[in-house]
Amino acid sequence: MPTNSAAPHIPEEFQAVFTRQQAAYRQAMNPTLQERQASLRALHRLVTDNADALVEAVNQDYGCRCRFETRFAEVFLAQDAALCAIKELKQWLKPQKRHLDVTQYPLAKAWTFPQPVGVVGVVVPWNFPIAMAFQPLIGILAAGNCAMVKMSENSNHLALLLKEISPKYLPTDKLAFFEDGEGRGPAFTTLPFNHIFFTGSPATGRAVMANAAKNLTPVTLELGGKSPCVVAPDYSIRTAAERILWAKMLNAGQICTNVDYLFLPEDKVEEFIREAAARVNRCFSDINQGDYTAIIDQRSYDRIQATAADAVSKGARIVELYTGPAEDRARRIMAPRIVLGVTDDMDIMQREIFGPLLPIRTYKTRQEVVDYVNARPRPLAFYIYSHDAALQTYYLNHTISGGVGINESVVQAGIHNLPFGGSGNSGMGHYHGHEGFLTFSKLRPVFQQGPVRGLDFFLPPYAGWPTKLLNLMMKMKS
Template identity: 35%
Template sequence: MQQTLKTIFDIQKDQYQSTGKLAVQERIQYLKKLKICIQQQEFSIFEALAKDLRKSQFEAAVTEVYFIYSEIDFAIKNLRRWSRPLRAKATLSSIFSKNRIIYEPKGNCLIISPWNYPFQLTLGPLISAVAAGNTVMIKPSEYSIHTSDIIAKIVAAAFPPSLVYCALGDQDVSTTLLTFPFNHIFFTGSTQVGQIVMRAASAHLSSVTLELGGKSPVLIADNANLKKTAEKVAWGKLLNAGQTCIAPDYVLVHENQEQQFIDYFQAAVQDLFYTPTGDINTDSYAKIINSRHLSRLHGLVHDAKSLGAQIAWKGNGDSQDTLAPIILRDIPTESRIMQEEIFGPILPIVTYSTLDEALRLIQDRPKPLALYIFSDNSKTIDHILENTTSGGVCVNDVILHVSNPNLPFGGVNQSGMGSSHGYFGFKAFSHERSIMYQSRIAFSKFIYPPYTKKERLLKWLKRLM
């Protein structure tokens, strides 16, 4: 296996070095072909996502497949503009020079993707990498095996292996790939594995983009519309059964509104994810990826309860692959569920007495991938924004900021490094190369030795500073 992967890596390296940079028109053609190959496999993609995560065709279309169509179309539409050299101003030291910034591909790139949105989070970075003109090796998750198989078929149909290659297998494949001297590594997954990827990248000084996660809070100001807020949080929290990196992880609500929010949240969950007879709607509610992850979620609840947390509400419908929604209250800060990213349909409720108390609770934690603010007062919103930091923010809604390719998507510190989507994904896989074309009239001679004759020039320069 290692020898095969190394052979592919070397072929891609030779391809990049021998044929030069892929022309913009060639990149566009490959992106068009990728879209056609996806369209040809669309039904199989829906089937695979249903097998791996029990995603309905509608959810799979909106959050995975059509999302990728949009990314491809956006890249094709804008790639020529993104690729143009940028003008840069000259300075006194090079007053007559011509200065440009060009975007060139980083070279050999590795994409390691997760299982929760296995199609979107593999193909999204691939679109950016191809748009930037790189060669790419992909390692999709072994947990979402059916989707990974379809991805491999699509990649093989759309690209020669000298340009893009999909490596299937378990974590040993990832470990092997991380020993190769890639020019750039794009990883989406947990913070803990992200640290492993970054350590491996440091051996070759590879640049990295890390799309991680963390505990994305929902801060509900006491002037927010609780009913609308609860419905939006319920949808965002339980989308893909909570297995979303920007899912609301915990809710901060005023102590006088806690029970009211819980009641509204419970009603919204019943409307959105349950049938009229009270059964969980498996056409709308995804399954947990595997028994190991389900066991981890049960362990989080057990740990919280053992430390004094209370179950405020729990829906019915648990099974060997399903965890019904759970609301927890009175959660000790030292519990695992308040330290780890939940990645499941469990919602802790944390109360506050003043807004500044809520802000301190956010400030004391690692920087989250997303922050959700609910308020009808612009001054309150501005105060929260000024006193928090996060990868991204969505005001009076959840999740949807990820759908705008004009916005950079990415975390900060523990929640990630670098940005993706649209132009920002193109930049992530590009090197901004500076070029100065010096004029025939060069003033650089004035700073050449001998320096003993430069005292008057030094005084003149000092006046300009």
């Protein structure tokens, strides 16, 4: 989404819906609990009633998207998150009392309450397009906002389906979907939204942020990066291999929180390879039969192949894990592979892989791992495989990342009541659960003065009682 001095042309479709949503927001600036719950129920029905059609649309966009993974990691989680928000929303909406300082005693009051921010623009990636559209929408509608959602150009079948069915559940002045293409992305993020929620690459996130800055629009950026994983000497290599390879096979590794490189003790590499190969072949006797997802498009397939070739040309070794029938390259099926002997000058260690390659580095000390991770941009996730509580705490306290998985990979990203969000290069802001509700709310502070005003004791002239009282208060605080 490049930015330049010339403002991009705003499609009439965008502008018309934006204008209607602005008007709808002004007509109902603080929806009731019941109205917000009704919107969430409508969103839940949209997903539930059309689950099969949504799964098939994603499959068409991928060419081959494992239907079980779409149902499990996208449809089911969206259903569950919506129901959880409906249940918890009453508590989220309660005003919160705040303590006053001594000068406001005895009868003043202070509290905060959440209000909708207005019209929110959502930019959705292609890798989990149902989840990445509906998870932020749950927070947006719970907070009482209107939303415009632009899908990815790689999700055209899904975008057209959502555009068709969404008005049956929620009016377009409350929720509207749009397809991408023909430079519509920069135009979308140029609209003066009250908040922009973007999921995608750090490079595109910078462009979105630049467009938003022109309108002083707040942004939540959910980006990516190279998420490290470390397996400690005390942890079972078999279990670690099974859990790490599960993540690498899920969606063919096309997950922003996936393990992007792995630290192993020097003497555990060959055992890990054996266990990883065993796991892959237990899961897929024939990787071409539909349970394994394709790479999204030819450009991405070629990029991952080129990443592997670059590593080999610079001295790395590719370890094939899958031993079944040959991959269907015409359908962009790419089995997981381990890459050994990686160095920092290789593309595989410089850019997010977003595919089924797993580079392995060996290490001797925990400090070596910490120094390597901290010398690089902050990742979206960090994974620690160890039963040693002291070692877990050491890694938690000496690194920073968006989220952490201990003895597990990727799962933390799908837990509704854990905030999801990056740090620095991997993003800013949070969503999911209560944090998502707060992201799309203005937490409005209110102070109500009481019948007796404490500040009257501090009015000028300051000589005399005002000074004596202030001196006494400062002495009590010293």
